[in-house]
Amino acid sequence: MKFKTIAYAKESSFLSPEENIAVIKLNRPEASNTLNKDMLLEIDTALEEIRRDEQVRVVVLSAEGEKVFCAGIDPKEPNRQETERLAEQILKKIEEFEKPIIAAVAGEVSGLGVGVALTCDIRVAAENAKFQSPTEAARRLAKIAGRANAADVLFSGKAVDAKEAESLGLVNKVVPPDELLTTVNWTAGKIATSAPVAVRLSKKCVNKSFEVGIDEGNRLELDAILQCAKTEDLREGIKAVFEKRSPQFKGK
């Protein structure tokens, strides 16, 4: 597949020679990696390809260049509202995507770029990452960082540097810029060697956890466990424990 505004590649990790990690890179560094219609549609296309590709089990979302991760919607977009609507659709897709998505964040993040980062399941940031006040992603921020931390960031309107983002819980981890991609690859590799059906179902349950009460949440977990119980992967996983070896999951 040929892309112009993003780059798409598949990677392996130290845990497996299989190319089971998909990497989408925002690739308009000359325009601060801003989102325009073309880029959003290409992200959509890449996600559809990833959905169909059974080898891929996890996605990394990163950006070209070290200065800016994403500066939101391109101010040059002729129809801003239309682009915003499209962006919201893509964010929803990222949130509900059945394979986990990890954001590898370096540099400035602003406008809807913050929304993109916060919508991913996991965030790893380089020390030079800086988040402008994420007013466009208030709800998501509260789920990630907790209500008090979200209020602190949103009401003060301040930008949050990497170190503070880590202490507020806005990002999972902060690492030196030259370690960003290896750290993300390691985390992605761990997910990629886990049982795919279980990962997919656990993401669904985690996503629902803020919307449902514990009883409904418990029912979702029970359904998910019963689905897992029907997989070959569970039998393989338990066998591997008793045989003291690493499991080989097929996603079935």
Added chain:
Amino acid sequence: MSYRSISYAKEQNKAIIKVNRPEALNALNRGTLSELNMALDEVQKDPEVKVLVITAEGQKAFSAGADLKEASSLDEAGVKELIELGQSVYRKIDDFPKPVLVAINGIALGGGVELSLAGDIRVASETAKLGSPEVNIGLIPGWGGTQRLPKILGKGKAAELIFTGGIIDAREAQRIGLVDRVLSPDEFASTVNRMADAIASNPSTNRAELIQVIKSM
């Protein structure tokens, strides 16, 4: 009441429930969960008890989680029953009308971590290792982990812990908010004891209301 897979003791106004299968890394089978359930009822009814401490026997493990040997022998109805049993016991801890302090004395994995999540306060020994490795055997956390972890850690950190199945040490657990305090092994028992005493002796007049507020969060 006498128990086999757990132990129950009362010291003044503290109740201490210990998972007591150290030879099986305190793995939680149906019998253990049922006894835990009974002990909770006993503690709940006892008006003298002002605080409950949940911990485990031995130095090595708090709990390695569900008993895989038992669980892997179950049919679908048995799995459903086991999941619902664990969920309801943890739900009881969640709603418990007295403060619950969980003292993680060693390894806490899967259902062991989920047990701790149902409590109000978690302290861990420096030697503890924690994780939710279910996805590494083809399962998900089924005793409330996918619901309680996001609320305690935030969504991103819960996602990482659950999707990677990674096992972390006590310091990292504290960094991500999975435990509230880390204690050195030699001061572990005494500090847990002191913390429980402090909770039990808090003279707040609106204690029941406070507990209600915290539990409903």
